[in-house]
Amino acid sequence: MHDATDSRTPAADVLLRMRGVHKSFPGVHALDGVDLELLRGEVLALVGENGAGKSTLIKVLSGAHRPDAGTIEIAGRRPLIRTPLDALRAGVAVIYQEFNLVPAMSARENLFLGRERTWAGLLRHRRERREARRLFRRLGIAVDPDAACRDLPVAGQQAVEIAKALSCSARLVVMDEPSATLTTREVEQLFAVIGRLKRRGIGVIYVTHRLEEVFAIADRVTVLRDGRHVATQPTAELSRERLIELMVGRRLENEFPKRSVQRGEPRLRVEGLRRGDRVRDVSFQVRRGEVLALTGLVGAGRTETARLVFGADVADRGTIVLDGRTLSIRCPRDAIRAGICLLTEDRKSQGLVLGLSVRENFGLPNLPQFASFGFVRRPRERMALVRFVDDLQIKTPHFEQPVRNLSGGNQQKVVLAKWLQQNAKVILFDEPTRGIDVGAKYEIYRLINDLAARGMAIVMISSELPEVLGMSDRILVMHEGRITGEITDVARATQEQIMDLAVA
Amino acid sequence: MSRLLSNYGMLAVLLVLAAMFSVLTVDRQAPSGAASGRQLAARLAETLQPDDGVLIVVRPSDEECRFAEALRDALEAGGYRVVDVVSGDPADARRALVRVTDTQQPLAAIACSPTTADWSVFEDLGRRYPGLGDVRLVRPESTRWPNFLKRENLINVANQIAVIAILAIGMTMVIITGGIDLSVGSLIALSAVVTTALVRDVAGANQATALGMVLCSVGGIAACAAVGAFSGVMVTAFRIPPFIVTLAMMLVASGLAYLLSQGQSIHEVPDGFISLGRGQLAGIPNAVLLMVVLYAVAHVVMSQTIIGRYIYAVGGNVEAARLSGVPVKRVVLFVYLVGGELAGLGGVITASQLKAGSPTYGQMYELYVIAAVVVGGTSLSGGEGRILGTLIGALIIAVIQNGMNLIGVESYTQKVILGAVILAAVLLDTLKRRRG
Known part of the structure; x- marks a missing residue:
């Protein structure tokens, strides 16, 4: 196995060297002597399952956490990094998934926030605008410096962040899952920007769950597992299977579990669903035991369709028929009562109340079942939860743990548990494995198959084409609010075929 | 105990404050009443021979008469002879001494209250009344005890905060959902005015019956509940920020109270009207009892019931709650309704305590109520907080x-100190949480 320090490179080329970094939190040894090395003009992918220590390592580098032990060397110096500001001065810029932008302020104002260009205490708008334009040009992105940040697309906001890093003369840029919310085309643009950064000799640490991207953009990969450094290798010497093996620590026979379910009668039928121009005349049906994939580019109207079926938004028009009965769904309560459940894409802001415990989140839609005369009978609630904790293998120290402290995969399982207690008939999964690590993904897939086997109808929204092809019985592709194609012979379908329909 | 402290860190602050004021207010407490009478009898018994005569001299106040009675009963039960109980002024005492001297019976002791013991009549007894023989003058021992910790004072503390504390229950619920209710102070005035106006105009003014007054109070509370419900509808159906809605309702309610009362206090209520506010049960004021009961109920509601869980969920993440099937609008409506009702109840209590309804009641109360909630550890951003924390606050x-x-701190200085202490208490809590 390689080690970061094995492949000795000329000292001058080493931009960042972290050695023996330790960091403990109460009850967790998050980083256990991690080494990391980044060269000038290099893209280093940092991968690992959730809880492997990637975020902690980044936070140590960015000054958000102080390491218990270990050294950080940047361009041969050892700056004292205690706060994010120290890190920025040392040339480290971090671009988090949640951008640090003021939504109501313009791109330019955000760019120079805290470093405003002034003359005698007055703002020099024109100079700022000029500099902003130059920065965006250097990055090769078209962003109007005077557009309010909240009006920019996600990619545009990201560009502002990257430009900000450049204008602070950052020498190394850390990107935390930068592609998570981007469309395919925007990801390509991002890669082009990263290419420009490379040519300027800037080192990039690219944290991601998407292995395709590792192979597309990274020069080397560093794999973390359980807070330890497992391997650092040139991407060219790795295969996808080998990389997964390094991350998971065991061999994964197959990324998608096998399944043989007899499809039954139609369960859910949606006809002529419409809301504004986001969802235009969408009709489809799902049978018992069937996994229907709903795919397309981001913004194609997939999530919006699911929200309409679930009653999260109100449809202008359309009928929803469940087991032959026409439903009138005006709010999520109606849908839940009928047996339709939605696992939202964004678990943290929509699926869970982060401050509440595992038990309380699990109970939220189910309280009437556990209560008598309005009083919640906690023993009943606990008994029900015990079953799912075993069934779904939810890893939590105890039921009173705030869900905030659970890993992404376990959070997803808590959301699933609360719906299973409802005797769901139809489950809508919106990007069920987003932000979930490889090992846990397999478990989620297995669960989806189990649910289908129990006779539920599954609608799975996903942008990851291998997942769509590997999991579904049938594929619907959406584009600009309409269903543009259906693929019934999934076994012979290709990613190209889907993309072709998606950009129709 | 350590869990209790970490859960209710403010409890520590409360205890420290109580301890501090206890130390600062230690004072000589004149012993009085039955207890000190029995105590003195016990002390006398150590030295008296059976059949010894004792003269008791007190002033004719209730306290001292109780003292004298208890003392006499205890002595007679012990087989001693109580020659006489004098309840009067020094002249009465002198006449009694002369009488005792005339009977020629030996007197062993004269038992005085702390005040009568200092009368000059009792100086030089041996020389002025040789017939008395070797007589001792005894008085109850005075003790040192903090004025703050006296029973009456502690009850007084609870009684004075009862109205604010009751309002703070509703405010805690509102704040946990992520809202705020600025109208509660004005609702006190509205409720007091509506209730007393109903008593005056409908229930027959000074001749109103108990049932009539109860119904009028329900009317006052209902008026406030209606205002609370209206705020709730504005917040849920029209998504107006709670701050703005309740600011508006604060002005509306206050104005209505002035209109209804034409700016005057309403005094035309029967004497029985004060029984809620000034009455007692087993020595504890009704308002305090009501406060304790309401806190117990609210604590159970917030920790054991569906609606309680929903309130926390709505404040923690309104979208996740909605998508989990929580009837968000009903929950929000509920908390403003409860807030209004409790403010209405607070108004009735205030009117009963003051035996009048005036539109000037409850001014600025909303700020004290919010302060109590925040000092009690409830986060203004919603989703967390505890009912019992609010009581502590x-x-x-x-x-x-x-x-x-x-x-003896004068009232302007009091305001400055109160503000500083509220800030310090919350600062402490915040620091503690950040570390934890």
Whole structure:
């Protein structure tokens, strides 16, 4: 196995060297002597399952956490990094998934926030605008410096962040899952920007769950597992299977579990669903035991369709028929009562109340079942939860743990548990494995198959084409609010075929 | 115990404040009443021979008469002879001494209250009344005890904060959902005015029956509940920020109270009207009992019931709650309704305590109520907080106010100190949480 320090490179080329970094939190040894090395003009992918220590390592580098032990060397110096500001001065810029932008302020104002260009205490708008334009040009992105940040697309906001890093003369840029919310085309643009950064000799640490991207953009990969450094290798010497093996620590026979379910009668039928121009005349049906994939580019109207079926938004028009009965769904309560459940894409802001415990989140839609005369009978609630904790293998120290402290995969399982207690008939999964690590993904897939086997109808929204092809019985592709194609012979379908329909 | 402290860190602050004011208000307490009478009898019994005569001299006040009675009963039960009980002025005492001397019966002791013991009549007894023989003058021992910790004072503390504490229950619920209710102070005035106006105009003014007054009070509370419900509808159906809605309702309710009362206090209520506000049960004021009961109920509601869980969920993440099937609008409506009702109840209590309804009641109360909630550890951003924490917060404010009164801090200075203490208490809590 390689080690970061094995492949000795000329000292001058080493931009960042972290050695023996330790960091403990109460009850967790998050980083256990991690080494990391980044060269000038290099893209280093940092991968690992959730809880492997990637975020902690980044936070140590960015000054958000102080390491218990270990050294950080940047361009041969050892700056004292205690706060994010120290890190920025040392040339480290971090671009988090949640951008640090003021939504109501313009791109330019955000760019120079805290470093405003002034003359005698007055703002020099024109100079700022000029500099902003130059920065965006250097990055090769078209962003109007005077557009309010909240009006920019996600990619545009990201560009502002990257430009900000450049204008602070950052020498190394850390990107935390930068592609998570981007469309395919925007990801390509991002890669082009990263290419420009490379040519300027800037080192990039690219944290991601998407292995395709590792192979597309990274020069080397560093794999973390359980807070330890497992391997650092040139991407060219790795295969996808080998990389997964390094991350998971065991061999994964197959990324998608096998399944043989007899499809039954139609369960859910949606006809002529419409809301504004986001969802235009969408009709489809799902049978018992069937996994229907709903795919397309981001913004194609997939999530919006699911929200309409679930009653999260109100449809202008359309009928929803469940087991032959026409439903009138005006709010999520109606849908839940009928047996339709939605696992939202964004678990943290929509699926869970982060401050509440595992038990309380699990109970939220189910309280009437556990209560008598309005009083919640906690023993009943606990008994029900015990079953799912075993069934779904939810890893939590105890039921009173705030869900905030659970890993992404376990959070997803808590959301699933609360719906299973409802005797769901139809489950809508919106990007069920987003932000979930490889090992846990397999478990989620297995669960989806189990649910289908129990006779539920599954609608799975996903942008990851291998997942769509590997999991579904049938594929619907959406584009600009309409269903543009259906693929019934999934076994012979290709990613190209889907993309072709998606950009129709 | 350590869990209790970490859960209710403000409890520590409350205890420290109580301890501080206890130390600062230690004072000589004149012993009085039945207890000290029995105590003195016990002390006398150590030296008296059976059949010894004792003369008791007190002033004719209730306290001292109780003292004298208890003392006499205890002595007679012990087989001693109580020659006479004098309840009067020094002249009465002198006449009694002369009488005792005339009977020629030996007197062993004269038992005095702390005040009568200092009368000059009792100086030089042996020379002035040789017939008395070797007589001792005894009085109860005075003790040192903090004025703050006297039973009456503690009840007073609870009584003074009762209205604010009751309002703070509703405010805690509102704040946990992520809202705020600025109208509660004005609702006190509205409720007091509506209730007393109903008593005057509908229930027959001074001749109103108990049932009539109860119904009028329900009317006052209902008026406030209606205002609370209206705020709730504005917040849920029209998504107007709670701050703005309740600011508007604060002005509306206050204005209505002035209109209804034409700016005057309404005094035309029967004497029985004060039984809620000034009455007692087993020595504890009704308002305090009501407060304790309401806190117990609210604590159970917030920790054991569906609606309680929903309130926390709505404040923690409104979208996740909605998508989990929580009837968000009903929950929000509920908390403003409860807030209004409790403010209405607070108004009735205030009117009963003051035996009048005036539109000037409850001014600025909303700020004290919010302070109590925040000092009690509830986050203004919603989603977390505890009902019992709020009770502690309210008591902290009450203790500070009471303690400063006892040690003679004048009222302008009191405000400055109260503000500083509220800030310090919350700062402490925030620091503790950040570390934890």
